Amino acid sequence: MKEFTPIEVARRVGQLAVSLFALLIVTFVIGRVLPTDPVGAIVGELADPAAFAAMRQKLGLDLPIYQQFIIYVGSLLRGDLGTAILTGNPVTKDLAKAFPATFELATLAVIISTIIGVPLGMLAALFRDTWFDQIARVVSLVGHSIPVFWFGVVGLVIFYATLAWVGGPGRVDTYLDGLIEPRTGLLLVDSLLEGDTETFWNAVSHIVLPACILAYSAMAYIARMTRSFTLEQLNQDYVIAARAKGASSRRIVIGHLLPNIAVQLVTILAISYGGLLEGAVVTEIVFSWPGIGQYMTNALMIGDMNAILAGTLVIGTIFMVLNFISDLAYLVLDPRTREVTQ
Numbered sequence: 001m002k003e004f005t006p007i008e009v010a011r012r013v014g015q016l017a018v019s020l021f022a023l024l025i026v027t028f029v030i031g032r033v034l035p036t037d038p039v040g041a042i043v044g045e046l047a048d049p050a051a052f053a054a055m056r057q058k059l060g061l062d063l064p065i066y067q068q069f070i071i072y073v074g075s076l077l078r079g080d081l082g083t084a085i086l087t088g089n090p091v092t093k094d095l096a097k098a099f100p101a102t103f104e105l106a107t108l109a110v111i112i113s114t115i116i117g118v119p120l121g122m123l124a125a126l127f128r129d130t131w132f133d134q135i136a137r138v139v140s141l142v143g144h145s146i147p148v149f150w151f152g153v154v155g156l157v158i159f160y161a162t163l164a165w166v167g168g169p170g171r172v173d174t175y176l177d178g179l180i181e182p183r184t185g186l187l188l189v190d191s192l193l194e195g196d197t198e199t200f201w202n203a204v205s206h207i208v209l210p211a212c213i214l215a216y217s218a219m220a221y222i223a224r225m226t227r228s229f230t231l232e233q234l235n236q237d238y239v240i241a242a243r244a245k246g247a248s249s250r251r252i253v254i255g256h257l258l259p260n261i262a263v264q265l266v267t268i269l270a271i272s273y274g275g276l277l278e279g280a281v282v283t284e285i286v287f288s289w290p291g292i293g294q295y296m297t298n299a300l301m302i303g304d305m306n307a308i309l310a311g312t313l314v315i316g317t318i319f320m321v322l323n324f325i326s327d328l329a330y331l332v333l334d335p336r337t338r339e340v341t342q
Contacts, residue, residue, distance in 0.1 A: 016324045023316045024076070028069055031309045082306030086299050091310045094295060099314065100185025101171060102284070102291030106276035108207060109214035114269060117219035121226025122253065125234060136223060143220030151213045152286035159209055167206035169288035176202055210287045214280060218272040225268045229261040236260075263330055270326035274319040 039055045056062050060071055075082070081091035124136035159165045167173065171187050176199050180190045188207070191200040233239060234257070242252050281293030288294070292311055299307035 012324060012327055016320060019320050020317060023320065024073070024313065025069070027309055027312050027316065028072055029065070031305050032065055032068065081310040084299065084307045085302060085304040086295075086307060091306050094307065095292065095310060095314060097182075097185070098290060098292045098295040100182075101187075101289060102277060102280050102293060104186045104188060105207060105211055105214065105283070105289060105291060106273065106280055108211040109218060109276050109280075110269065110273045112211060112215035113218035113222055113272065116215070117222030118226050118265065120219070121223040121228075122230045122257075124223065124227045125230035126249065126253070128231065136227070140220040140224045143216045144224070147282075148213060148217055149282045149286055151216065152210065152283055155209050155213055156286070166209045167202060169206075169286075171206055171290060172199060172203050173206075210283050210289060214276055214283050218276055222268055222272055226261070226265065229264050230257065233257050233260055266326045266329045270322040274322045277318055278315050 039052055060068055079092060084091050084094050087094055120136050124133045127133050160168050180194055180196060180199055183190050183193055187203045191203060238256060239252060242256060280291060281297060284291045284293040285297060296308055296311040
């Protein structure tokens with residue numbers, strides 16, 4: 001009999017470790033073969049050759065690439081990702097400050113997209129080929145086709161500059177910036193912990209537009225895939241039998257159909273969440289959101305390879321961990337996916 005055992009979990013953890021190591025190798029190699037010269041970004045392009053040579057030696061760039069990789073891995077295991085040229089701070093400190101902003105934005109976006117996208121997709125399938133289905137499909141197509149930056153610019157023009165319904169760029173108005181102690185790094189949470197309702201609602205007004213724009217693109221994907229999953233299940237014998245017995249549509253959906261598409265939804269939501277964390281770069285630039293995307297973009301402009309490599313590694317790791325969690329969710333939600341070595 002197939003069971004959910006620690007052996008299976010350990011096997012998947014091992015697969016995750018191998019994937020993370022492969023990501024580390026690819027990220028490091030790409031960082032070294034890029035034409036951007038980090039030495040020039042530090043000493044300046046007009047520096048004399050001796051200064052270039054001294055800095056290359058100091059950074060270890062004169063060593064063979066395999067030795068550079070060993071040194072990099074050793075530093076990584078000690079939690080040292082190098083010093084950022086952009087800020088002069090340790091990269092780990094910069095990422096610890098920037099990532100919560102991206103996490104807060106992406107988390108709110110995935111919550112909104114899930115709350116809207118899953119019911120929309122299921123209703124579109126239940127009312128297939130009706131006016132509701134047609135509207136849902138058009139809404140999904142628009143959200144999937146139009147670039148996020150265009151929505152961001154238009155949203156700022158309409159809802160901020162013209163109607164003044166939302167806050168502008170940034171996480172909070174300038175006069176409130178820095179007033180809240182960053183306990184978690186999540187401004188909405190920290191402001192509530194401080195009991196500062198003014199900062200909280202100001203932060204809400206700033207995050208609502210970028211979160212909704214990010215959520216729209218994710219919602220389009222979630223709704224489209226949910227519709228497809230639901231249509232597939234509606235043709236199954238158990239649904240036909242339930243209808244023949246007089247079961248209501250609500251009971252069929254909640255009691256039978258939704259549990260059967262839960263595994264597929266977990267995958268879609270994990271992919272969407274990882275995509276939001278990874279793809280928030282454009283949104284952060286448009287809205288001057290001080291997250292990891294904007295941090296990496298600014299680092300890329302000056303060739304700050306330590307910051308770029310670390311940011312890429314963090315995002316890639318999160319994406320893999322989300323996939324790992326979704327795999328474990330399979331084992332819990334669907335016994336048919338539980339496989340152990342006999």
